[in-house]
Amino acid sequence: MSSAFPYLADPFPRAFAHRGWHLDELAGLENSLPAFRRAVAEGYRYLETDVHATADGVVVVHHDASLDRTTDGSGLIARQTWAQLRAVKVGGKVPLSRLEDVLEEVPEARFNIDVKANQAVEPFLRVLERTGAYDRVAAAAFSDGRLARLRRLAGPKLVTSMGPRSVLALWANGWAPMFPIARLARGAMAQVPVRQGPLTVVDRAFVKSAVRAGAEVHTWTIDDPVQMRALLDLGVHGIVTDRPDLLREVLVERGAWQQAG
Numbered sequence: 365m366s367s368a369f370p371y372l373a374d375p376f377p378r379a380f381a382h383r384g385w386h387l388d389e390l391a392g393l394e395n396s397l398p399a400f401r402r403a404v405a406e407g408y409r410y411l412e413t414d415v416h417a418t419a420d421g422v423v424v425v426h427h428d429a430s431l432d433r434t435t436d437g438s439g440l441i442a443r444q445t446w447a448q449l450r451a452v453k454v455g456g457k458v459p460l461s462r463l464e465d466v467l468e469e470v471p472e473a474r475f476n477i478d479v480k481a482n483q484a485v486e487p488f489l490r491v492l493e494r495t496g497a498y499d500r501v502a503a504a505a506f507s508d509g510r511l512a513r514l515r516r517l518a519g520p521k522l523v524t525s526m527g528p529r530s531v532l533a534l535w536a537n538g539w540a541p542m543f544p545i546a547r548l549a550r551g552a553m554a555q556v557p558v559r560q561g562p563l564t565v566v567d568r569a570f571v572k573s574a575v576r577a578g579a580e581v582h583t584w585t586i587d588d589p590v591q592m593r594a595l596l597d598l599g600v601h602g603i604v605t606d607r608p609d610l611l612r613e614v615l616v617e618r619g620a621w622q623q624a625g
Contacts, residue, residue: 538569
């Protein structure tokens with residue numbers, strides 16, 4: 365499988381540090397600058413993160429719509445200005461970050477960025493344009509409409525994941541290969557859980573279907589080494605993990621670790 369996107373030029377498998385390296389002394393500091401710096405220092409080339417936009421259009425690196433779970437702040441990000449959020453600290457220890465600060469702080473890293481809200485679409489693309497980061501950023505979302513808007517506004521220079529409808533098309537094609545997958549599957553990456561409720565999403569048929577569509581399969585969030593090995597044996601192209609230490613061990617033992625730098 366080849367790609368016109370520089371983001372996807374590295375060999376498989378892709379190892380993603382989910383929200384950075386938030387283990388040990390960095391526990392509780394997900395999606396923070398120290399977590400991203402540590403992931404890169406530990407050899408990770410790919411980092412996963414999430415963004416929201418403030419009321420005045422500043423793109424903030426944070427998973428939840430509200431600040432309450434992971435910071436010493438409270439309330440919805442979308443209803444506050446950046447001036448109100450500058451003093452907020454992740455885990456009560458380190459400042460909340462703007463996306464442009466994170467991109468500039470770890471320029472060697474590639475980011476998979478989940479755009480969490482519709483109002484973040486245009487501000488997110490403005491940051492990529494301003495920082496020249498299109499070659500090292502992939503956009504993801506759990507909304508087909510939001511992904512379509514990202515693709516329409518950014519054009520062919522932005523690599524994106526698939527939305528739910530495209531993932532469903534891949535899954536159906538795995539069971540019935542005559543399904544019109546080329547028309548329905550949009551996006552270069554199917555980023556999916558192994559299971560969704562009682563349904564197995566990722567199996568050999570799903571991976572083959574993705575390959576036929578010219579797409580990669582990235583599985584999340586995988587923290588068990590036994591499952592990591594099984595998925596790699598299936599041929600998945602990337603694994604997203606909250607245990608980057610364990611994923612690195614698995615890839616090293618298989619001779620598949622791609623050291624950053």
